[in-house]
Amino acid sequence: MSDIIHLLPDSIANQIAAGEVIQRPASVVKELVENALDAGATLIHIAIKDAGRTLIQVIDNGKGMSATDARMAFERHATSKIKSAEDLFALHTMGFRGEALPSISAIAQVELKSRRQDDETGTLLIIAGSKVEKQEPISCAAGTSISVKNIFYNVPARRRFLKSNETERRNIFSEIERIALVNPDIEFILTENDVQTLHLPKSGLRQRIVQLEGKNINPQLIEINEETSLAKIYGYVGKPEFARKGRSSQFFFVNNRYIRHPYFHKAVLSAYEHLIAANENPLYFIYFEVDPSVIDVNIHPTKTEVKFENERALWQILMVTVKESLGKFNAVPTIDFNTEGAVDIPVFDPTKSSPMPKVNIDPNYNPFRSPQAKHYSPNAPVQGWEELYKGFQNEGKAPETITDEMQQPDLSFHSTGEENGIVLTPEHYQYKQRYILTSVKSGLMIIDQHKAHVRILFDKYIEQIKGRKGVSQRVLFPEVMELSATEAATLPAIMDDLEALGFELNSLGNHSFAVQGVPAEIENPDPGALIHSMISQSMQTGSDVKSDIQESIALSLAKLTAIPYGRTLSIEEMLLMVNQLFACQIPSYTPDGQTILTVLSDSEIDKKLK
Template identity: 70%
Template sequence: MPDIIHLLPDSIANQIAAGEVIQRPASVVKELIENSIDAGATQIQVIIKDAGRTLIQVIDNGKGMSATDARIAFERHATSKIQKVDDLFSLTTMGFRGEALPSIAAISQVEVKTRREEDEIGTLLSISGSKVEKQEAVSCTKGTIISVKNIFFNVPARRKFLKSNESERRNILMEIERIVLAHPDIEFLLFENEMQTLQLPPSVLRKRIVQLEGKNINQQLIKINEETTLGKIYGYVTKPESAKKSRASQFFFVNGRFIRHPYFHRAVMTAFEHLLQPNENPAYFIYFEVDPASIDVNIHPTKTEVKFENEQALWQILMVTIKEALGKFNALPPIDFDREDAVEIPIYDKSKKTTMPKVNIDPNYNPFYTTQRNSYHHSPPRFDWETLFQRFEKDKPTEDKIKSSSQTNSDLFDSTDKKNAHSENLPGHYQYKQKYILTSVKSGLMIIDQHRAHIRILFDTFLEQIKNKKGVSQRVLFPEIIELTPSEAATLSSIMEDLQAVGFELNNLGNHTFVIQGIPSEIGTSNPIPLIQSLIEKRTETALDVKSEIQESIALSLARLTAIPYGKTLSPEEMTHLIDQLFACHLPNYTPDGNTIISVISDDEIEKRMKLL
């Protein structure tokens, strides 16, 4: 029987490694930028075409590589960061395994131009599917230029699973956002399809956060800073009133590396306990500087999960640090003595004597005695009880009046309540606790959830408008400006056509800023900025690609955000109009996400309950 176990060829082994390290174009961007950071670059340019499918190019002014280093860098497990096993526990660089470049070269066409400062000429290296096609000397600037073309060209099964350009672009921007927040001292430039979409000059941390998140966040940031023997914790959290429903803009960094850490997230939420509404989340940008020997970053291929040696202690320090910062924010404001309307406090003078204040009173005054000519009569006032009794007898209802009143009330009930409540054509409606509408039907008592009913109505309306592009827009009196992060702006661009179909009028002002000039007429006077931000967050969470699913998601989100809220009092005309619209819908019994709108209590059930009583 022949042997069946054999060694894999390097090309296949590299493709297997690429499956773990390179999941999508964003993974390539991340690995190449981290290599540039390790090379000491102070300026990094990223050039993208077709969301990374056609081209990903990273240009840096780092120290570059020699011809030999450039060739060896694409061999598996070739690295300059590790010499012995102990080095794994004292890592201060971004990449160290030596898997990124060979993995990228295994599933794409790679071209490298690199030169060191001490060299007169550089090196050009071309690799396609792990095969070196060309290596020669060229003239180039100091640093490294790596171009990755046609990702997954030789792995069609992997290329087939790439999502739409909007989704892949959003993932690229997300990776860039994480890296630039970790390195505010480095200049970053992003070009997409030959157009510059991002320019971040070197700056301090707070300014870098504002550059990415928009100017509005500047007033919401609360600084945290604590240094202990276990390490340093610093960064910013946002004020409780600026919390959002989504978990966007939440970042942890350890020694300049972005990580995910649910355990530390619970520490942040514990610090915000009783300060937030349910399902609300603050934004935070929290940085740890710890001894590299006290953490292990080698537990995940993408190095986004980290083990801490003193995890519980750091949890306590983080929670207390945030609580202290929030306490300072909530402290009473200091008294401003320079204000014009401030209360003047008199200066104490020892030479002046203080006198007891005097109150003038009349000891003979009695409010129960009448006063005539400033003299007091000590006899109580007299009341004419007989006159009062005669008036009472005069107004006393007679038997004829009682019968007349009873007949009038009966006629009133028959002409209004009887007509409205029992008529088959126009049943009366009653709003119960500003939440449900009760109405009589042939089979019993129908209960309608007013909020869910309006969601159903608006969903059908918005979806039809999106599909037919017949949304009615209402011009706003004062255009609103909305500033977004690069990833949020990319998301908004992907749903812009559908938003315009509903009735939104949005214009791009550049630099991830948009102006809102019109809103759908159905949403009335609602503030459009939180509405659009909610739609962006919903789109980011669902990450839908099919056009019909995106349209339904937008229609449902708009309906939920603009539907009649619980607690709103409705007039009889409004209730009638709402019910008429509901039963004109195709599926009036349920909301688009399956919640019950209508429930009927039958006559038999009502009679059974009454008999039991």
């Protein structure tokens, strides 16, 4: 019987490694830009075509490579950063993997041009599917230029599972944003289909955040800065009043590397406890500087997850640092005594006497006189006194003497009072401004008023989007809305659906938009916040199917505009809501699966009252 275990060819091994490292065009951008940073570049130009499917090019002004280094960079496990196993735990650079370039060349056509500053000529290297097709000296600028063409051209299954151009473009923006936020001293230029869409000149950290997130974010930022023996923590967090529904603009960085860390996210939320609503999230840009030996960055192929040696202690430090910064912001308001037009406070002079204050009275005022009546007579008969007794005609009558006509609810009679948080109405009861209670054949039905309205509005909005029946109402003063680079990349994918709802947006350039119109039925005074929330929701779902995007937008808008808890409803509003709810196809659950209503059966009530 022959042996069955054998070594894989390098080309296949590289494709397997590419599956771990290169997941989509954004992964290529990340790897190439990080290599440019390690080369000491101060200017990085990124060019993409067709969201990276056709071309990804990264040009830097770094130190370049020799002909031998250029060839060795595409060999598996080749690196300039690691010489022993101990070096894995003392890394300060990004592109140390030694798998990125071989993996990229295994699934794409790669062209490399590189020249060192002191060399007269550079090197041209062309590789396709891990095979070197050409290597020759050429004349080129100092630095390195790498072009990656036709990604996954030889792995059609992987290419077929790439998302739409809008989704892939959004992911590229996200990777650039994460890298740019930790390198404010580096200039970045992004060109898409030969059109420059992003330019980030050298700046400070706060200015870089403003460049990426929009100038409206500048007044929202509170600086944090704490240095301990375990770590240095610095960056910016958002003011509580600017908390958002979505989870955009939340970043953790460790030693200039972007990470995801749910445990530390809870520490930040703990610092905001009682300052923001339970369904809102603060924005933050938090940077950790720690000894590389106390973290492990190799627990995830893309290195977005990091294991800390002292996570519990860092959790406490982070929470206290954020809370202290928030406390300073809220507890120490600034007072400017030099403001022009300030009220002068008089100095007390005991030699001067103060006059008695005068009270103006009307001697002819009569509190019993009707405002409409010009003449009042105390002996005149009171008009309309019958209205005082309306509703008491049946009081004291036996139940069998009340006719069917008397049993009909009077919709103009709103309530008989509030006791224990229950609003009493002829057919419906509102309990604690949260639930609607109504009698049904099998018992007592309890309806959540906010969730019920979400269900009703969702069905309405999804019908408007699919039928493009939304009615737009022009605003008197258009609101100018600033989007971040990532949000601006997401907007084109949902623009048609926003217009179908009734939103009208005009691009002003540089990621700014003017809100010219809003859906006619929306009373929200802040349409910019609505659009921000819907974009954030679309970014979080990451869906690529049109119907899923439409449902995400409709659900987001329904949640933002539905009747909130704590609002007292009239009889007409409760009746209308109940009727509209049961006209929906799925009245029992919200679109995201939350229970809207429940029935307390007669037997359960009897059992509790025995």
